[in-house]
Amino acid sequence: MNMSPFRASRCLILALAMLSLASPLSAQQAPPPAPKQVPAPTQAQAPPAPAAVAPVQAPASPAAAPSAEPAPQAIAAPADSESKPLKSTSTGMHELSPWLMFMSADVIVKAVMIGLAFASLVTWTIFIAKMIELTVVQNKLRGALAKISDARSLAEAQFALGAKGSVLSSFIAAAMREGRLSAGISSDSGIKERAASSFAEIMRSEARRIRLGMGLLATIGATSPFVGLFGTVWGIMNSFIGISKSQTTNLAVVAPGIAEALLATAIGLVAAIPAVIIYNHFSRVTKGYLELVSRASGAAGRLLSRDLDRTHGEVPRARAAAE
Template sequence: MTPDMSFTHLIASASLLAQIVLVLLLMASVLSWALIFAKRGLLKRIGDAADSFEDKFWSGGNLADLYESVRRDKGLDGVSAIFSAGYEEYTRQQTSSRLDPDDAIAAIQRQMRVAQVREVERVENGLAMLATIGSVSPYVGLFGTVWGIMHAFIGIGQMQNASLAVVAPGIAEALIATAMGLVAAIPAYIAYNFFTRGVERLENRYAMFSDEMIGIVERSLRHSPRS
């Protein structure tokens, strides 16, 4: 009698531990794709928002008007969040009774740096999970394969029959775990590298914007009359 070699039958006839491994790998794959789509959407949204904000920033308008526009739109993420943090500190320093340009610039830089780190951490959220799935899934799949092959050989020993018809289902069942491990790992690993480069570019963009804004407020503070 020809054994049933369909995918569903092999999984249904697998040992309990092998089935648990397959379920874990399936969950890891679903989680990684959810993170991939969510992270891709987030990076695109932040990039588009940064383009729009920087167009307004470099249009030559008043920074106070731009700040009020950002606050009304509630678009405080990415570059706009860094700008808002710096501008708020800038206005506080301007209203200070003892305005020292060097101290004011240092305070503004600190606030913008804190906002920049916060924004980068928000974008990086989830990348560690992708890295974990990409690195661990192959080993989980390998464990399921080893267990499945061991289980198959135990069955062969009990049946005392090593024909291909007897061996094939057990080996195929075991190799499914390896395939599932790769299915979960490869997209997660590729996405992790892709998003890591995207975050690095975004971080450099934040740093460049911070430097440009510090230059603007520095000129303003050094040319303003001291109290």
């Protein structure tokens, strides 16, 4: 088949154009070669591809994704800058610790805080001492009442108690003394009345002894909040004076002075709340102990009454035997 030279040249140009279009597409579909393995001739062939590469630049957008990777570094930078204020905030909180606030407080506020701390120490000392004392005396009195439960006279009760001192021993000793002093008196009611008067004095003395320290607890619980409030008012006045001198209302200048003043009220509450709770607790325990003391008084009175009846019953028998 014969072709004209013009037609043959057109076919050749079309074939070359198709080959030039196919080569860039195959190059894009293939994985990108390493920079070191790129042959030099490909760099020379790159210039004739502008016409064919122009329509294929749209899928080249994934290649631009690596350029967005530095963005996280730009976002991380503000986090580093925000970490500095956090450190300064934590440092400020450390500077406002209770000890440093106490050291930087006014002399009057310091005196108030020291007084309240001493009052709190006194409260806990009284609590420990009274708890031990009440436990010991209650156990001792219960044991003494159990020992004389079967006694028939004051002498037997005194022998059963022995030398152990307790309030019951005081009641029995007072009853025996009254019976001895009233020897020869036939009026039993008078002897019992005088013995009951002695028992009442012993009960009042025991109540005063066992309530020792309770008044101090009541005073601490009632006055500590007001003492702390006085320290707070004094500290706030000094803070306002400092604000007027510095001529600024910045919170960093105002907050430390107010915090130091409020610390006095906090210590006052720390001293007052335990004092009130301990006072109420000991009021209940003391009331129970005084009920035991009242039982001991009644037991001694009954023993005295038996002795008196026995004595007056023996006198008529002696007279009848003499006649």
